[in-house]
Amino acid sequence: MQFECPHWTSRDSDFIPPRRRRDIIENELDGEATLFDPHNGNTYQLNQTSYVIWRQCDGRTTMREIAKCVTASFKVDVDTASDHVEQLVARLAESRLLELSEYYPLVHS
Amino acid sequence: MHRNPIHFRIGAIDLSLRSELDEVVQEFAALYRPFRKDGNDSDNSIEMEVRSDRRAWYGRRRYHVFGDDRTIGRSRRRPEVMPYLEWGINRQVIARHGEFLQVHAASLARGNAGVIFAANSGSGKSTLAAGLLSRGWKYLSDEFALIDAETQWLHPFPKALCIKSGAFKVVEQLNLHPWQRRYYVKAFKGRVGYLRPHDVSDQPLASPSPIRFVIFPKYIEGAHPRLFPLSRAQAAFSLAKYVMNSGTFGNRSASLLADVVRQAVCFGLESGPLEATCDLIESVLPE
Incomplete structure (x- = not known):
């Protein structure tokens, strides 16, 4: 099945709360992490910033809020942080590491 | 008729080799001489075997390498037998030693x-x-x-x-x-x-x-x-x-x-x- 990588608008990120898949096995290592997808056996690596974002993907925190958290943690401006969050969430979604069903239709409606 | 197997313990791995071909057994035994043991005292020993056949008196000999009775490889070239044996041992270790x-x-x-x-x-x-x-x-x-x-x-x-x-x-x-x-x-x-x-x-x-x-x-x-x-x-x-x-x-x-x-x-x-x-x-x- 083809999967289209989502393209967020700035407005999307105000209300989309990405949720990480609960069955993904994560191993934190010195602030970075590896993710293991038991469905396909793939392993992914997250650097420190990406891992902070991943942990915030709880299905309640919006991308905008995640970006603010990144701003506070890594001393970057909010636009840079928003770009980073949106890109990473898109990549995580593309790799099917997020549960998209709750908000994905909103993005493409 | 196949000869008795010879046994080895190579670190954590036990294995035996059986073959009717003396030169194959002697060669392997010499390569792994320090790891030879007298008998098989393990219930998880990998069993390797090399057989040969010749379809007709004028035909070339063909070698068959087995690991735990499964075909690992076959070759007409004698210099390929030892690498097949080595590879077969590795394959059987992967299959048999899930503790690692x-x-x-x-x-x-x-x-x-x-x-x-x-x-x-x-x-x-x-x-x-x-x-x-x-x-x-x-x-x-x-x-x-x-x-x-x-x-x-x-x-x-x-x-x-x-x-x-x-x-x-x-x-x-x-x-x-x-x-x-x-x-x-x-x-x-x-x-x-x-x-x-x-x-x-x-x-x-x-x-x-x-x-x-x-x-x-x-x-x-x-x-x-x-x-x-x-x-x-x-x-x-x-x-x-x-x-x-x-x-x-x-x-x-x-x-x-x-x-x-x-x-x-x-x-x-x-x-x-x-x-x-x-x-x-x-x-x-x-x-």
Whole structure:
């Protein structure tokens, strides 16, 4: 099945709360992490910033809020942080590491 | 009629070899002489067998290699028999020894520190292992590292090092020569020779060792050797590519790899000339 990588608008990120898949096995290592997808056996690596974002993907925190958290943690401006969050969430979604069903239709409606 | 099998314990692995072909048995027995044992005292011994046939009196002999009664390979060329045997043993270890997480790597020990050199074939693992062994490092394994899933310690599987033709000259510069200067033919990889660890050093073998270093070597011809640090997440991610029996551990394998690297310092290595590369490694890894 083809999967289209989502393209967020700035407005999307105000209300989309990405949720990480609960069955993904994560191993934190010195602030970075590896993710293991038991469905396909793939392993992914997250650097420190990406891992902070991943942990915030709880299905309640919006991308905008995640970006603010990144701003506070890594001393970057909010636009840079928003770009980073949106890109990473898109990549995580593309790799099917997020549960998209709750908000994905909103993005493409 | 097949002769009685001869038995070996090669580090953590028990195996036996049976063949009607005397020269095959004698050759293997000589290559693994230090690991020979009198009888089979293991209930998990890998059983290798080599048979031969000839379809007609004028036909060429054909060799069949079996591992635990399953066909491993067949060849009409005698120099391919030993590599098939070696490969078959590896395959059966993967199938039979699920107590170990198996990583495509050479593994050695310096002092009490276990070191994994994980890389694809042709990256210079065996040559590097030979170089370090000649400097007094202790040997654990060549083709793959056996990591105890409970303790995360490296266990020995000190098979003969398989040196490919491209590295013959390099190894000879260390005054080391393939065993009995015999050369074999390994499918897809061309000519190979085997280096017995006991011919490199008097007491070459390591005991089970905790993993303290994980290194990912890549040979680059003419390169100035360079070690660069890797984060543990990078190392765990890279190591995952080299796990050979991840199916055995399923979802546990990722966590096991994380546990492996938590205790280790991790490096990428661009290796060049062997002596300079060994010097560099020894300068970073304390004895």
